[in-house]
Amino acid sequence: MALVPATFIASPAHATVISNLTISSPVVNEGGTASFTVTYSGSAASANNIVFTTSAGTATGGGTDYTTVPTVPGGTGSPATTIAAGAFPGTTAGGSANTIVVTVPTTADSSAEGPETFNLVATEANTGYVTSATATIADTKVNNLTVSPAGVWEGGTASFTVTYTGTTSSGSIAFGTVGSAETPSLTATKGTDFTGTPSIASYTFPGTAAGGTNTITVTVDTTADSPGEGADETFQLTATGASGTSTGTGTIWEPDATNDIVLGGATTVAETATSGTQKTVTITATSTNPAPHDVTIPVQTADFAGTSYATDMATSQGGANRDYTALAADAVITIPANETSGTATVTLWDDNSDETDTQYFVVKKDASRPTLGGAVVSAQSSVKIGIKDDDAVPVATIGDAPTAVEGSRLIFPVNLTNPSEKGVPLDIAVAGDTLGGTASAAIVGSTDNGSTTDVVAAASSVTVAKYATSTNLSLTTTTNPTGPSAFEGPEGVKVTISEPVSGATSTLGTKSTATGVVTDAGAGKTLVYSKNTPNGTDSPTNRTFAEGNVGSSDKKIYIHFDTNSPQDAVLNYTFVDGTAKNGVDYKGAAGTVTVPKDATKDVAIPVTIIGDTNAEPDETFKLSLTSPSGVVDESSLGEQSFTIDDDDAAPTWTTADVKVQEGNSGSTLARVPVTLSGPAAVDLVFDATYAPAGSATYQGSGAGSNDFDHPSATSVTIKAGDTVGYFDLPVYGDEVYERDETFNVTFASNAGNSTNVTTSTDVTQKVARVTIANDDAMPKLTFAQGTVTEGGSIAVTGTVVGISQYTYHIGFSVGGGATDPATAGADYKAADALATFDAEIRPGEKGLLTTGGGNFAAQSGGYSAPAIDILNDDIDEPTETLVITASEITPIPMGFAPSSTTVKIADDPMDLPPAVSIADATVSENAGNAEIPVNLTFTGDATSTVQDTTIPYYTADGTAKVGKDYTLTKGTLTIRAGDMKGTIKVPVINDRDMEDDETFSVRLGNVGPFGSSVVNGDATVTIKSDDKTPAVTPTLSASGPAKGAGAVTLTGKAAPNTYVELWASALPTTDPTKMSFWERVKSDGSGNFKFVTKSLAQGYAFVARSQEINSKTVTVKLTQNPGLTLGSTKGKLSVIVYGNPKATGQTVTVQRLVGGKWTTIGSGKTTASGYRTSVSIKSKTKVSVRALVSGNSSTGIASGYSATKTITIK
Incomplete structure (x- = not known):
């Protein structure tokens, strides 16, 4: 709902406003409380009492729409609506007391009233000055119903979108409108600025749960009146239901009276389509001023007044023969908001009709619809469009007529290459003609003379209608002559077309002459x-x-x-x-x-x-x-x-054996063939019987006994022309094991075959054997046994899986398994009855043997399955296995799959593997290895074991450090069954450091086998130091080449009579841990040492190491000492430069001394043969030359100049 803003008003009219007092204008939903914020802004305290009252606006007091007496905080009097003088302390004193909130409750009702207003009035005692503010009561909305705002130019139709989001029905919603008369805050007048009746009077929304339409559009027409009213005007669409009224505000935009609009566009356009896309014409509407909203101009296409339709007028009628596609009845040109032009397009139609070169139509303002947002200038309210034709003049041809019988018509097709909008007239000439010797010339006349005329040609012209591409020239033929000699044979006619002397609209094609033949109506000649x-x-x-x-x-x-x-x-x-x-x-x-x-x-x-x-x-x-x-x-x-x-003998017949898979269910056809040596002329029938019997059973009742069925047919028919027929018998599938079975089908030639087929003693096989192939697995026995503990027992029984039509006798055997086999008499003992036990399984039986019948069924006195006792011992041993096997014990096996199961014998839980413990150890630093003892002890009922004990171990630092004092060691110690001790060895490192005794640990991991335990899994190893004097840190010094590659001498001092190692790395590497070992020497009695001289071609870093102590790193770097060779030929200086140290890719700069300054005369990179260059210099010139070879800081080589050399150019 659009809410009307509240404004300050003075009441009574023209009363003086209270100084420094303002009141806010609240907006409140119907039934809520209006809160007026009263603010005093004077610097001194308020001087007079201020009394607060209410006055009606469009709302009614007394509780109808609002409560008459306001609630004034801190008010005095009766009612307490007076603020005493000085209650507002003034801004100088400050504080929140300069602002109060006066409240007035409103009343909710069910009337659709729109926004209503009332006033809060503050009157100053003594002065009578008044300050007031207006509150707006917003009407209660319909639950879940919203009405969108709408905007439209004056004279247009405002469209409101009404949306209901409730799940159940809204009930009837009535639509209405309100304007300025009903709600003063609105500015549009119903009946003057807009119609009072919405497009939809009422509607019931079904709700989202029921589906259907829950969003509708309601429109209200506005009225175009005199322009220049100024501001936009507003009204509201109301939607009233049982729970209240929802509203949407419509805004009528006032058009600019100075906004003139003109139409313009292209005048003449070719009709030619491009790549199948039709051409369009654009019409542009241009306005004087941009408008704040879209401006729409209704337009239409129309005939151009004053033209002749047949020649000059373009048309939108005629489908494929049209010249353009008319604009839609609601077509408009839209000038977008804040722009001054908009366009519409008319699509031309590129037909293939020959037309007047240019035809016209107009696009103009549609006078029956209003322009919204401006006015179209009448003098420029239409655009004349010319369409240039691109089609050729049609070419006319005539085709030959189909042969016609006397008394019918000869039809000659007249065709055009393309249609013409003007129609195409043609002159015709008809004459008799002989055609290829098969027809004589017909006699042609303009009328039928009754005796000799063969063809009547009454017309002298023919016309192809406009837009058509063909017509037919029809000539009447006669039945002349009559009588005994009436048979004439075929007669020929020739027709020629030509252009008329005037008014031609086509040209003639290559075929302007056509022929036709007239044949006799009577009987022709008979052929033998x-x-x-x-x-x-x-x-x-x-x-x-x-x-x-x-x-x-x-x-x-x-x-x-x-x-x-x-x-x-x-x-x-x-x-x-x-x-x-x-x-x-x-x-x-x-x-x-x-x-x-x-x-x-x-x-x-x-x-x-x-x-x-x-x-x-x-x-x-x-x-x-x-x-x-x-x-x-x-x-x-x-x-x-x-x-x-035909002259051939009758064929012979035979049958053949077949084999079919039975399947598991349903039936499968066994197709028994009867074949002929060759096709017969008639259908042949062969009768079938089922003898002699085979092993398969017909309609048996036992397990697997219903193998096949007799079909309803008792014969097979071979169709005439075929050489084979099939006798189909259903074979029933089952899930019963049985061997392959057979039955027989015997055929005999039916007496009705007569002599059309023969029976041959050499060829004919009369009996076909049908084999039913078994596809079911042999039954087998499955066992439930899994694991049994020493001291327990195993009942020998199982479950029969699969059924059979045979009786089986099954026996059992017991033996050790493949893995850790159990031993009879030591680990288990089978019942004596098991050796002769016979389990009988009858046809169709499956499931648990104890419930499936046979010897396992309950007998007199009861019977239990033979058992296997598992023997207990005091030996720690792994889980052992035994295998129980069931198999047939009859001399002739019937087909029972050998079945077995592996039973695991779990060791007695108290027969524990031995426990592991590890003891501390002490070792001298120079002993080589520390030996840590490992011991096994039985802690359970077991007194021996047959299992190896595996003991994972690893070392851990204490004060001794891995790699310095001992070697990192980890692995698994195995103590074989029968042994109770073992040893773990850890290498110790003999260093030269004077140090205290040090320790490290040896710790155990998870020992095996399963069930093993660790009593003590952490041992401390003490390394006794044997070094009593402190180590000496060696020193190292180097003397290298001054320039170029050369030898370096390395000397130093360490502890007397100790070994010293030389470690080195090529620059840029200087980290001692990444150096390579070069040499080892021994110091003398004073500790002095010297390494063998080394030749260097780049920079190096060196370290001396003694008693596991490194000296400081010493770096030796080189400086380039280039070699320079000069030579000369006439007017040429040749230069050769070699790097020292030498390498490929070195940067070389050659310089010449000129006027006391060095000038570069050549530069480049060295190759394997150095750097070479040649420079032109005037003969007889004496030159001084030097070369600079760059270095490489990362490899420790500095740049260097060669010696200066002088030469005189030849």
């Missing part, structure tokens, strides 16, 4: 077909060819007229299969022949007959004939039938 010549007669016998048994035989079909014909006849023919197949039974190719008009002469069509040995009925093929000549009677054309006479 025969395999004989000459003058063969037409009969079934003469249309029959012998088949033969092998190879191909070339034949001919002869054709002639039964009597003489007026002219020769052309026959077009193709071969059509009947029961005979082209390429299989015969060969024939399509072709054309001409039958002479002389009845004594014939023409031949070749055909090849293919022989075979198949017994079959006589077969037929056909000739399909047509004749364009018009002299052959229709009865002699069409399909003419011919016969191939």
Whole structure:
């Protein structure tokens, strides 16, 4: 809801306002409390009493809309609405007492009232000065219902979106409007500025749970009045329901009276489409001033006044023949807010009709709809658009007419390359003509004379209608003449088209002449077909060819007229299969022949007959004939039938054995074949019986006894032309183990087969054996036993998995397992009865043996399964295994899968492995190894073990440090079964340091086997020091080459008569831990030592090490000492420079002394042969030259100059 802002008012009118007193204007929802903030801003305290009262605005007091008496904090009097003089202390005194909040409760009702107002009035005693403020009561909204605000230019339609978000129905919501008369804060007047009736009077929203439409649009029309009213005007759409009223504010935008709008755009445009995309014309609306909202100008397309439709007027009608697509009825040009132009486009249509070069239409303002946001200048309210045609003048041609029978019409098609908007007139000329010798010239007349006229040509012209691309020229033919000599044969007609003398709208194509043929209406001449010549007669016998048994035989079909014909006849023919197949039974190719008009002469069509040995009925093929000549009677054309006479013996028959998988459920067809040596001419039937019986069972009731069924059919039929038929029998699947089983099907040739099939003693197999292949696994026994502890027992029983149709006798055996096998008599003892035990399993039985029947079923006195006793001992041992095996014990096994299980025998929990302990040790520093004793002790019931004990161990620093005092050691000690002791060895390091005794630890990890324990797992090893004098830190000094690569001498001092090592690394490495060992010497009695002289080609770092103590690092760096060689040829100086130290890639600079300054005359990089260059210098010149070779600071080589050399140029 848009709330009306409250403003300060003076009451009564023109009363003086209380100085320094202001009151806020609150907005409160209906039923809430309006809170007025009263602020005093004077510097001194308030001088007079101030009395607070209320006065009505559009709201009614007395509790109807609000409570009349305000609540004034600190008020006095009755009612307590007076603030005493001095109650406001003034800003000089400060404090919060200069502000109070006066409250007035409002009343909630169910009326849709819109915003209402009332006033809080403060009156100063003694002066009568008044300050007041207005409170606005916002009407209570409908629950879950919102109305969007809407804005529209004057004269347009305001669209409000009303949205309901409640889950259940809203109940009926009534829509209305309010304006300035109902709510003074609104500025638009109902009936003057807007209509009072919304587009929807009421609506019930279904709610989101029910679905349907929960958002609607309600519109209100506004009225266009005189421009220049100034400010925008407002009104409200109200939506009233049972819980209250929701409102949305509509704003009517006042258009700028000076905002003139003109239309403009392209004047002439080619219609040509580009890559299938139609061209468009853009119309632009331009306004004088930008507007704060979108401006819309209604536009429409229309005919251009004053033009002739046939020649100049573009049209939007006619579908594919239109010139452009008309704008939609609601089309507008929109000038976006804050801009001064907008556009609309009209799509042209690139047709293929020849038209006037330029045709016109207009785009103009639609006078039936208002312009919103401005005014269109009438003189510029339309744009004339010209469309330039791009289509060629059509080309006219005429086509030949189909042959027509006397009395019907000859139809000549007249065609255009493309349509014309103007229509295309053509002149025609019709005459008789002979056509290729097959037709004589017809007699043509403008009317029928009743005797000789063949064709009537009454018209002399034909017109193709506008937009059409074809028409037909229709000529009437007659049945002249009549009587016995009426058969004339085909007659020819020629038609020629031409352009009219005036008004031509096309050009002629290459085919401007066409022909047609008129044939006789009466019966034509009869043809005779025969395999004989000459003058063969037409009969079934003469249309029959012998088949033969092998190879191909070339034949001919002869054709002639039964009597003489007026002219020769052309026959077009193709071969059509009947029961005979082209390429299989015969060969024939399509072709054309001409039958002479002389009845004594014939023409031949070749055909090849293919022989075979198949017994079959006589077969037929056909000739399909047509004749364009018009002299052959229709009865002699069409399909003419011919016969191939079969001459082959009847085939022999046989059957064959089959095998089928039974499956686990349902049925599978066993397809037993009956085959022929060759196809027969008729259907053949073979009767089936089921003898002799096999091992398979028909409709048995026991486990696996229902193997197959007899089908309802008792015979198999082989269709004519086929060589095999199948007798299908259902084979039933099951999950019962059984061996492959068989049954037999015996066939006999049915008496109805007669002589169409023969039974051969050499070929015919009458009995087919059907084998049902078993696909079910043998039954087996599974065991539940897993692990048993020493002293326990195992019941020998199990579960039968899978069923069988056989009875089994199963026995059991026991033995040690593959891993840690248990020993009979020591670890276990089987019951004596187990050796002769017989468990009987009958057909169909499965599950637990104790419930499945047989010897495990309850017997007189009861029976328990044989047991295996597990023997106890006092030996620590691993988990042992034994295997129980079940297998058939009958001499002839019936098919029971050998079954076994491995049982684990867990050692007695009290038969614990020995416990491990480790003891402290002391070792001299020079002893080499510290030996730490390890002992085993039994702590449980076990007195011996058969398992090795594995003891992981590792060392840990104490005061002794790994790598300095002892060697890091870790591993696993194994004490073999039967032994009770072991030793861990740790290498100790003999150093030269004078030091106290030091210690380190040896600790144990998780020992094995499982169940082993550690009594003491941490031992302290003490290293006794043997060094009594302090170590001496060695010194080291170096004397290296002054320049270039060379030798370095290294000397120093250490403890007397001790070994000293030299360690070195090429720069930039200086870390002693990353150096390499070079040499070892021994100091003399005074401690002096000297290493062998070393040759260096780059910088190095050195350290002397004695008694495991390093000297300070000594660094030796080199300086380049280049070699320079000069030479000269005429006018040339040659220079060769070598680096020293020497390397490839060194930077070289060659300089010449000129005027006391060195000048660079060449530079580059050294190669394996140094650096070479040549410089042009004037002959007889004496030059001084030097070379600089750069160094490499990272490798300890500094740059250096060569000696200066002088040479005179030749």
